[in-house]
Amino acid sequence: MQTIITTPPTAATVDPKSAASSVRHPCFNKESSGSCGRVHLPVAPRCNIQCNYCNRKYDCVNESRPGVTSGILKPYQALEYTRQVLEKEPRITVVGIAGPGDPMANPAETLETMLLIRREYPHLLFCLSSNGLAMPEYLDDLAELGVSHATVTLNTVDPAIGARIYSWVRDGNVVYRGQAAAELILERQMEAISGLKARGLAVKVNTIVIPGVNDAHIQAVAEKTSALGVDLMNLMPMFPTAGTPFGELKEPGKDVIEALRAEAGPLVPQMTHCRRCRADAVGLLCNDRSGELGGVLSACSKLVPKAQDDRPYVAVATREGLLVNLHLGEAKRFQIWGLAENGTFRLVEERQAPSAGCGPSRWEDLARLLSDCRAVLVSALGEAPRKILTERGTLPAACSGFIEDALALAYGEDGLARLEALKARRGGLGKSCCGTGDGC
Numbered sequence: 001m002q003t004i005i006t007t008p009p010t011a012a013t014v015d016p017k018s019a020a021s022s023v024r025h026p027c028f029n030k031e032s033s034g035s036c037g038r039v040h041l042p043v044a045p046r047c048n049i050q051c052n053y054c055n056r057k058y059d060c061v062n063e064s065r066p067g068v069t070s071g072i073l074k075p076y077q078a079l080e081y082t083r084q085v086l087e088k089e090p091r092i093t094v095v096g097i098a099g100p101g102d103p104m105a106n107p108a109e110t111l112e113t114m115l116l117i118r119r120e121y122p123h124l125l126f127c128l129s130s131n132g133l134a135m136p137e138y139l140d141d142l143a144e145l146g147v148s149h150a151t152v153t154l155n156t157v158d159p160a161i162g163a164r165i166y167s168w169v170r171d172g173n174v175v176y177r178g179q180a181a182a183e184l185i186l187e188r189q190m191e192a193i194s195g196l197k198a199r200g201l202a203v204k205v206n207t208i209v210i211p212g213v214n215d216a217h218i219q220a221v222a223e224k225t226s227a228l229g230v231d232l233m234n235l236m237p238m239f240p241t242a243g244t245p246f247g248e249l250k251e252p253g254k255d256v257i258e259a260l261r262a263e264a265g266p267l268v269p270q271m272t273h274c275r276r277c278r279a280d281a282v283g284l285l286c287n288d289r290s291g292e293l294g295g296v297l298s299a300c301s302k303l304v305p306k307a308q309d310d311r312p313y314v315a316v317a318t319r320e321g322l323l324v325n326l327h328l329g330e331a332k333r334f335q336i337w338g339l340a341e342n343g344t345f346r347l348v349e350e351r352q353a354p355s356a357g358c359g360p361s362r363w364e365d366l367a368r369l370l371s372d373c374r375a376v377l378v379s380a381l382g383e384a385p386r387k388i389l390t391e392r393g394t395l396p397a398a399c400s401g402f403i404e405d406a407l408a409l410a411y412g413e414d415g416l417a418r419l420e421a422l423k424a425r426r427g428g429l430g431k432s433c434c435g436t437g438d439g440c
């Protein structure tokens, strides 16, 4: 059984990716819930399944439960919102994405948001909450982005019960129902949890206790989570939401949940302080400030990206002029692309790269060479040039695929970070997603 550490160290002393980082996570460590806060960034509106107890609301300021938010943010808006929230509530140690849909049903928005925030706030913990269906595909991305904590909602390990909980499950363009849907999501959840643990993340399982559906099955879920090495289990009483198939069921009482926790506790540590937070929750668990900071969220949701008219070009590292396929350090020259009047892209010129072997001054020279470029697209680059180029206003984006596709993203709204977030692993550019979300 895992030990939960109880003395929170300071942010400066702990690597956010280390196991010890859990001491600064108010959900994973009850002792820190009075001193460490979290902010949920509502950047994931869609879900890829439909649970029979879920009804998402995107503009509700009055309800407090998972799936509810008073606004949706784009990644660049989420970064600005984080900045403003941290100024007002410096006790925040965790940035989480918990909906209002499922983060991994919105992979571009989720990964891009994490990338933007990781660059500016490397000390913050990252946390994701998902139904697990689409998570296996992004396990390496999450680990690379430094996600330290994840929650998977696992309501059952029996597909016959799952068929009663999930109305449908969508995988790509195929919609599954009944037992087939339940089998698919269970298989993915197992893969997601094992993969997260294999990559060193702290994992919590949320199990929604649904009277007459899975309440006699909680021990089996606890046994499975224990076998998978899950760090924490959170038994959440189902909240009967009007207009859903389970809307008429009675919410399980405190005594029921406590008895179930007592039974499951010997197998896996139990969370006892969950607040069933909104998808835009912010502040300490015991002092949620989402109402008070709702105006900040609303203002950030209306922000437009800064124009980059002073940097009209995008530089590209390419072997043959068709694909982005050279490492920054390998490129002997860069193609410089701009927008044509008809909205397509035109090759403006080629520029000779500074010669190799001159240490940091090589990257300073490159930054000067590309001072009219908003971005440089490369297959990969090191941290030193990344830092120098970013500071000089040319955002390096590691990506792969056709130059024209990459340019379409680079010139699109907040597309540069997306280029990096969805790089080579899944065949390059242009992958998108669909779906709807998960409470925390």
Ligand code: SF4
Binding pocket: 026, 027, 038, 234, 273, 274, 275, 276, 277, 285, 440
């Ligand atoms: Fe933590 Fe529970 Fe709130 Fe999620 S819903 S942030 S687990 S307290």
Ligand code: SF4
Binding pocket: 047, 048, 049, 050, 051, 054, 055, 056, 067, 099, 100, 101, 102, 131, 436, 437, 438, 439
């Ligand atoms: Fe289920 Fe969460 Fe999706 Fe709602 S948002 S349907 S609770 S996975």
